[in-house]
Amino acid sequence: MAGTAGVPEAPEIPEERPRARRRGRTTLLIAGAAVLGVVAGTCTGYLIQAEREPTKLASLSQPTPAQTKGPAPEPLSAAQDRRVKTDGDLRKLLLPKPSGVKTAKWLSSVDGWLDLPAYADTYAKPGQAFGSAISDEFRRAVSTGWTRGQADFEVRLTQFRQEEALGAAAVTSGNQSWAADESSTRSWPVPGTGDGMAYVHDKPKTRAGYLPQYYAEAYAWRGDIAVMIWVYDTKPVPKKTIMDLVERQMERL
Template sequence: MDTTHTEPQTEPEAELQTEPEHQPAAHPAPRTRRRGRTALLIATAAVLGIVAGTATGYAVQADRDPTPLPVLAQPGGVPYPAKPLAASGGAGAKAAVDPPGTVRDLRKLLIGRPAGSRAHEPESMEDGWMSVAGYAQYFNSPVDTFTWLVGDDVRRIAATSWLEGEHRQVDVMLVEFQPGAYTTVLKEIDTVRSRGYTDVTSGGAAAGSVRGGYYLFEPRQEAGFLPVYQALGYAGRGDVKVEIHLYDSRPIAERDIRKLTERQLERL
């Protein structure tokens, strides 16, 4: 009789222990659509209150050790000049400071939040940056995804987020790869396009990008929670991959995610 009371307490631990068995080490699992963790926090807050919703999100991360940012320096160091360049240095001076494929501050290429929106910084973002480990949390298999991204030579990730209206949240990420990794960016975009989503309701191409586009998905429904609608925008230019996640408790218009994706692409 006592075992019927102890089994529910050990069940979560068993699930955590068995989860890697679904991802064989010899055969990397395909990266699937993001879990929308932040969106679920929004839905939770709408039903239970802001405090309860926030506590739920942080409880998941409470026992995890922080993951440091990956090394950003290139082999041999970035060739900055020993002395400041003259203001009239011209194109040659600029080339000496910014080698091909690099950006002085990737955050300056992020689109700004619209008027009337509210600044928001999720746990995975800090001062406009996101670690590879934080980015991997958007996927269903964070550990496998982290390994995959490091192998793809991710250099850094700039990110921004804001809130609109009652429950809408927008997350924008610029994933920069090492210089000359244009084919890697194309591979990342093709990975998005080949996932074989079964819950896509609509989608289309993004102007200005050969492979860029967007998807809208069926809402996620859970008893006691508001529905979570999700849209994904993606594109690439040079060594940078654009990724945009839009969440709302109401249906999302195709125009909204398409315009966001095209606006961000124009800034690259």
């Protein structure tokens, strides 16, 4: 029967389900006998096992395997294991200063080493750079530099722990993005690096009272080390200059 408008219809009452058939007495007696049989068998098994001699368990400690005789193997050389080279004195992997140049007095490194605060202080926003370096798992950094005429050169190697992320690759990619965004910029891939790049900026930076400053830069990475190279001059920096520096530095890694 249809319900009145606005009032829901009452649900139909389902038919009562048929009750389950009760088990007969014979079925219960058979089931009870089966249960008693299982219990009796289990008890008999326990009694038999209790009269047996205990089985001796095998020893948990195993004999130490015999060591092979002969001299211990020689450790891998730096040519065979790259970590032998990169875990040592990182300054030895830096490009050597050319002959006849002046040592740079403007470097932030102390005896070639850059600790984390000094590393962050080389950026325009040191506080932000400090936090980013921690996130990137900064391990250590070294740098060298020199002055030849009016040109200044700096080569920096930054090493990362790379336990949670590929810090060297990430930092290189970020630096490349900043360099590529500069106006009047030409760029070239660095041979043998996969994704290393070199940049020459044809538009100089100018400040009142100062000579115009042209510059070039290069960024690449290998393993856990990021390579950063800068050249500043009062005249345009040739492509050959920056490419020669980054290629020779990558060969040392």
